[in-house]
Amino acid sequence: MVSRVVFGRGSFNQLSEIIAPKRLNVNAPFIYLVDDVFKGNTWLISRISLAYDDQLIFISVDEEPKTSQVDELVEQIILSHIDRPSGVIGIGGGTILDLAKAVSIMLTNPGESKNYQGWDLVKTPAIYHVGVPTISGTGAEVSRTTVLTGPERKLGINSDYTPFDQVILDPELTKGVPKDQWFYTGMDCYIHCVESLNGTFLNAFSKSYGEKAYDLCVEIFVDGNYTQEEMQDKLMMASWHGGMSIAYSQVGVAHALSYGLGYLLGTKHGVGNCIVFDHLEEFYPEGVALFKKMKDIHGIKIPQGICSQLEDYQFDIMIDVALGLEPLWENALGKNWKQTATREKLRSIYAKM
Structure with a gap:
């Protein structure tokens, strides 16, 4: 710490x-x-x-x-x-x-x-x-x-x-952070919380921090009935608590797949998380539903089609990077995660992006 x-x-x-x-x-x-x-x-x-x-x-x-x-x-x-x-x-x-x-x-x-x-x-x-x-x-x-x-x-x-x-x-x-960057980076925190709170590594320590960070994200990105200074204070605390939550647990599917995008395409981390998370209803149904609501509230357009022109070997590179992050998959899916996180499954998710 x-x-x-x-x-x-x-x-x-x-x-x-x-x-x-x-x-x-x-x-x-x-x-x-x-x-x-x-x-x-x-x-x-x-x-x-x-x-x-x-x-x-x-x-x-x-x-x-x-x-x-x-x-x-x-x-x-x-x-x-x-x-x-x-x-x-x-x-x-x-x-x-x-x-x-x-x-x-x-x-x-x-x-x-x-x-x-x-x-x-x-x-x-x-x-x-x-x-x-x-x-x-x-x-x-x-x-x-x-x-x-x-x-x-x-x-x-x-x-x-x-x-x-x-x-x-x-x-x-x-102060002065552009709106899109504010949203993408704030969603990094929100996704930390969703992955931590739904993970198999969850414990009382990570849960207490994750729940507080999650609640702060809802206050900021859904409720929004605060002054700009209050929003800045709250998001800084959400970031801290979200980071503390994953320090004692782990992130999950969104981050694993986002690392693949970042490695191959150079996609910025916050943007990559949002691109991936937009397609993960199968793993985080409630979290993704609220994410889509936040996206609509703030008028954010997530980049589309970034994988549409990729060749097979490029998909393989992203899949290799993502599957190499074993602790993330185990946290998300348990010890038998390889039965769910197959190369075919990851290819199908990347193909939607």
Whole structure:
């Protein structure tokens, strides 16, 4: 679990004070990985206090994070500084937060990041790392995984050393998020809850967090009788609780299939989840029905036909990626999941998208 968290409007202003005691020496910088949408945004950037050899790196989030990108960032940081950094601070959405977690791990572990895709493969603790989400829904700020697209698969570095040491939850930072992105990322949270609450791994811990996150999603995306500030606060808490729910259980069919889309087509995670979930009535009938209602309420048009021109070998690639996520399938369908999740079944679902 994340050991320290601060919540509140304006809490981003506490960042410098929070990290100051963690500086190892004047040659050990803090590395800020920041979504490049904030490039030139003085409202946010002016509040980052760089000192000594600190480095601010703007990163495009047009594509999902890749293992090669992690390795390039680690090499860049090592070659640019005398000492190992004091810490890594990620400021952005799920892509930036996942990159920050992965970079902090790879600064202390040898080899390439692709070798750590999987469960509990990391042996050495990461350097100090801080997460500051600027959009809510992914749960990346609280999860023990960092989802990366590698040369052979899309799979997270899932370990006890992955979670942030400190998270700053400032709902003010989520203002100005485009409506479609707000919806897709919020639905990532909602789908987390549906998959967790309907999974075979469900326990009292994950259920308590999942139920709260689910209720908050309904308040936000169905009821909607709140001010913009209240909606921002609620979605940030829904994201946190949804992430906590899957930390002690697991996601399911939608995420497994979405990883296949992401690996082959580069489909952004939140969009991919929505594309997949729209066709999963067989597995989550009540959840999908409410999702369709939310989609109609907010006038969201889910992309259609993205798999219509794919060849057989491309379907096979997506199916291989999806079936490789065995814990997700076991959570969704139980220990005998292979009897239901056949290659034919997955092909038929992908063909609808």
